[in-house]
Amino acid sequence: MEQQPQTQPAVRPETHYIQGDLVLFRDVERFWLGLPAHTFVGRVERSWTNVQSGKLLYDLTELSGNHARAGIDPDYMRLLPATDAMHDIDTAPLSEPDTGAMTPAAVAWLRQHLAQDSTALPARR
Incomplete structure (x- = not known):
């Protein structure tokens, strides 16, 4: 008798979000x-557990229109890390004479920064 390969069910990582994420x-x-x-960008307002399914769900505010979205399944959410949002600023070619080479952000x-204090640029790293 031929032995069947053993398979294991896929395990989804469980992520918990906090208010303001x-x-x-x-x-x-x-x-x-x-x-x-x-697909939307949202801010986490609260989490709660569905009493019937026992599943943790989230209420969000959709940022593009400031609409409330209730009962969002975390399987369809992904965290937007600040490092990704700030990457273009952190890596901007500040020594470039052509500002067109910089990203709009x-x-x-x-x-x-220059409007706040036109006498000094940030220190070089």
């Missing part, structure tokens, strides 16, 4: 129906 989330019904506008940061 910025996340990318997907409206799963819109996604599977092939409808546009199914880096230019915006420089303009804001």
Whole structure:
């Protein structure tokens, strides 16, 4: 008798989000129906447990329109780390004479900084 290979079920990592976390989330019904506008950026407002399923769910505020979204399944959420959001500023070529080589976020940061104190640039690292 031939022995069948042993398989193990896939284990999904369990992530817990806290109030104020910025996340990318997907409206799963819109996604599977092939409808546009199914992925959003949101801020976690609270978490709660569904009494029927026992599943931990989240209430979010959709940042693009300040809409409340209730009962979001964390399987369809991903944390948006600050390091990713700030990468373009952290790696901006500040020594470049052409500001076109900088990303718009880096230019915006420089303009804001210079507007606060036009006498000094940030210290070089």
